[in-house]
Amino acid sequence: MTTEATIIKKETIADNIVHLVLEDCRGKGFAPFEPGAHIDLHIDDKTIRQYSLINSLDGGHTYEIAILREANGRGGSIKVHDTLQPGDKVKVGPPRNAFPLQRSDFSVLIAGGIGITPIISMADYLEHQGQPFTLHYCTRSAKAAALRDRIESSTYADRTRFYFDDQAMRFDPTALEIDIPDKRLYVCGPQGFIEFIKRSAEEAGWPKERIHYESFQKAEGGKTGHGKAFTLIIDGTGDQVEVAADETALEALERKGYEIPCSCEQGICGTCILDVIAGIPDHHDAFFTDKERLENLRFTPCCSRALTPSLTVKL
Numbered sequence: 017m018t019t020e021a022t023i024i025k026k027e028t029i030a031d032n033i034v035h036l037v038l039e040d041c042r043g044k045g046f047a048p049f050e051p052g053a054h055i056d057l058h059i060d061d062k063t064i065r066q067y068s069l070i071n072s073l074d075g076g077h078t079y080e081i082a083i084l085r086e087a088n089g090r091g092g093s094i095k096v097h098d099t100l101q102p103g104d105k106v107k108v109g110p111p112r113n114a115f116p117l118q119r120s121d122f123s124v125l126i127a128g129g130i131g132i133t134p135i136i137s138m139a140d141y142l143e144h145q146g147q148p149f150t151l152h153y154c155t156r157s158a159k160a161a162a163l164r165d166r167i168e169s170s171t172y173a174d175r176t177r178f179y180f181d182d183q184a185m186r187f188d189p190t191a192l193e194i195d196i197p198d199k200r201l202y203v204c205g206p207q208g209f210i211e212f213i214k215r216s217a218e219e220a221g222w223p224k225e226r227i228h229y230e231s232f233q234k235a236e237g238g239k240t241g242h243g244k245a246f247t248l249i250i251d252g253t254g255d256q257v258e259v260a261a262d263e264t265a266l267e268a269l270e271r272k273g274y275e276i277p278c279s280c281e282q283g284i285c286g287t288c289i290l291d292v293i294a295g296i297p298d299h300h301d302a303f304f305t306d307k308e309r310l311e312n313l314r315f316t317p318c319c320s321r322a323l324t325p326s327l328t329v330k331l
């Protein structure tokens with residue numbers, strides 16, 4: 017279910033990044049959310065994109081998001097930058113959280129670029145709760161660092177480090193050498209950045225299950241959702257849906273008349289997830305954890321495929 021919202025503020029806060037503040041048109045306020053949550057923003061009737069919510073301490077009074085203009089993206093961010101203005105109405109979906117904070121003695125928060133949006137939400141929350149953490153924020157340049165003023169004027173500025181590529185300030189992996197058993201690491205940013213941080217953390221002795229991440233780009237290999245042809249078998253009816261090499265499983269299901277809820281269509285949001293009854297999926301999403309991928313109990317038909325000739329799924 018969506019809620020109609022008014023854009024009450026739009027401001028450029030860094031190179032190619034705008035900050036939007038949304039207010040519930042009904043005047044009731046939005047649903048509250050936990051740090052790490054995101055919403056579906058219906059930019060127009062055909063364009064839905066996911067954006068992390070920034071203001072976790074606001075209790076849903078407003079929703080704040082920041083959006084990077086992606087010149088080589090699918091066009092949604094360009095529409096936001098070029099067409100949406102204060103006073104315009106948009107629809108928003110309820111908050112969902114695939115990147116929640118977990119209780120621990122110490123948290124390390126790391127953001128790459130626009131990945132700061134869920135991370136600042138976590139930092140504000142942890143600070144408010146009096147829970148210890150450090151924040152590392154890496155961007156191309158100081159001008160590209162969205163929300164920098166907000167962080168520098170926060171009470172956790174002394175526990176924050178900025179790294180600007182153009183000043184040869186690179187994240188130092190020794191910052192991950194922390195001798196606290198009950199610690200957790202949260203990283204958000206481009207896929208390559210996340211892989212670098214995950215690798216560095218594992219080399220510094222972090223157990224995999226204590227490394228949490230959210231990517232704004234689909235996993236490598238999931239660029240089109242295309243690949244080898246396979247057959248989807250619908251559990252219960254036995255109906256067979258042939259997925260051609262040049263179409264996604266989602267497209268094949270829709271071609272046969274099945275309606276599958278979907279949103280991002282790139283393996284990020286988890287909206288399209290189907291239960292797998294038999295067969296082994298070839299996961300190309302950035303949604304499931306490593307453990308969930310190994311379990312092979314669910315898959316995302318918008319971008320994932322099959323390692324076996326067929327997959328039996330429940331609709």
Ligand code: FES
Nearest residue numbers: 279281286288318
């Ligand atoms: S539609 Fe978002 S993961 Fe498939």
